[in-house]
Amino acid sequence: MGLEDAGDLVLHIILSKIGPQDTARVACVSKRLKVSASDESLWSIFCSLDLNISTPLDPHGDSAPSFKRAYELWRESFRMYPWNLVKRVTCCWDNLKLWLSLNFPEAKATLRKGVTEDELEEVETVLKVKLPLPTRLLYRFVDGQESSSSSNRLHGTLGIIGGYSAYSHEVNVYLLPLKEVIKKTKEAMRHIGFSSRSNLIVVAVSAASSIKIFFLDCTNGQLYTATSTRQMLPCVPDSLVRSVHDVSGEQQQDALLLWLEEHARRLQTGTIKVREQENIKSISLFPEIPPLCSVAVTNGVQVRASSVFIPEIANLRNQPPAYWYAYSIRMSLMPEGCILNGIHHSSCQLYWRHWVIRADDAVIDNVNGEAVIGKYPLLQAGEEEFVYESCSNFPTTIGSIEGSFTFVPGSLKDPKGSQFEVNVAEFPLKLPDYIF
Structure with missing residues (x-):
């Protein structure tokens, strides 16, 4: 038939x-x-x-x-692009926009309307580069974000890549619109010192106080970020930077697209989330779920802990090198309170901390001291987590931290019983496959 x-x-x-x-x-x-x-x-x-x-x-x-x-x-x-690549970029942006709509509409509002082919060609002419096809397509759909210099909405916290903090070191990364790509790339040529012939362009930066820059290599398609000593670290595994071909057979790499796809996956799976602190929202890059985040509950006190690699202050040229990590500790008291010898207490207060820090399974530091970052958090049953961040450096790419907190039931001024130890389960500090 x-x-x-x-x-x-x-x-x-x-x-x-x-x-x-x-x-x-x-x-x-x-x-x-x-x-x-x-x-x-x-x-x-x-x-x-x-x-x-x-x-x-x-x-x-x-x-x-x-x-x-x-x-x-x-x-x-989009007749000049492979159709499968168009569909892939469309899916990437749709996933990111959907998540932002549901979880962080303030950041979604900063996304700019896509650019034209003429605008892309102007960037290539001014910067003397040939943009990879996936990068061109990403900008055809979304021209980065409104920058902090051109919009009061960003305030350094609405970057869709997100960030972290430790003491005074604050990072929040947003995607640059093309006009800022030109400006930031020229600034990098003057101040960072790479040549106009390097084919590196700046595609994302931190809007917060600390400097963090992401460079796209338009020749090999890899995405890089720089250490404090200007060593370029790949942000996507080299083995995954696959080639796609345009109609003329030229190879084009897709590291920026892979990076955004992985970021969208982490957002969608809840690996990273929006955090609100002092009525300011931002995407926190500290992992929220195991195995990258450890969780332990002791006598009703829950402690969650995870880390983020900080490439911008790392120094890998020294011997030994210094791999820096920020780590986030989130502690809370379960709704039923802390339970000691069958007695429920509606509050408890931290007094002491103990850390065991390892690099390649060897103990390199054993820390004991009062308080955390100078504070003695008082936990109340069922209330929000107390969160604090700190940082540390390691001579190797793999390390870990574990330890305990000493609490008193009630409060330090009015203790209701004997001190008790709360476990902080081991959490990893590892050079990641993807750097954000």
Whole structure:
């Protein structure tokens, strides 16, 4: 039985399976097949699967007369790019925007409308580089974020990559719009010292007080960040920086896209989350779930702990090198309070800390002292976590910290019983595969 002999429902199912390109070819066979291949419900399926749009919209977000026309406009607008790459970039931005809409709309509001091919070519001309195809596509959809210098909304905390803090060292990374890419890259050429022939461009920076810069190498497609001694560290595993090919056969790398895809995955899985402190929200890069975050509950006191690599203050040229990590400790008292000898207490207060710090399984420090960062947190049953951050450096790429806190039930001024130890389960400090 030929296609023309099939019933409308069967034909619809067949066309939906063979995809938009073959459906367009089938439309050239006969008038009946042309009518079937033009069915709006069919093209709504293709738009949903390929472009994740549920209404007929063109690439600029404007209404199109039909799903079929919307699909055609998308193909025409991105005809110079591999279609699978277009779909992949679309999916990446859709995932990030959806998460931001649900969890951090203030940051989503800073995303800028995508740029044109002419604007991309202007950047290439001014900076004398050839942008990788995935990078071009990323900017076609979103032109980075409104920068702190051009918008009061950012305030250094709305970067979609996020950040961390330890003492006075604060980081919050946002994606640069193209005009800032040009400006920051020229500044880097003057102040950091790399040549205009290096093919490095600045694509992301910290909006907070501490300097952290991400460089895209337009020759090999890798994404880098610099240490305090200007050593470039890859932010994506070299083995994963795969090649895709444009229509002319030129190889283009996709490290920036891989980086954003991995970031979206960590957000979607809850590995990292939005943190609100003193009514200021930001994406915290301290992991929230095991195995990167340790969790321990002792006598009703819960302690969660995790770390983040700090490349911008690392010094890997020294012997031994100094790998710096910030670590976050979150402690809280469970709703039932702390339980000692069968007695429930609605509060307890920290008095003492003890840390065992290891590098490559060898103990390199054993710390004992009062308080944490000069504070004696009083935990109340069911209240929010007390959070503090600190930092430490290691001579190796792999280390760990574990220890305990000494608490008193009630408070230090009015103790309700004997001191007790609260476990801090071991958490890793490891040079990550992806650096954010």
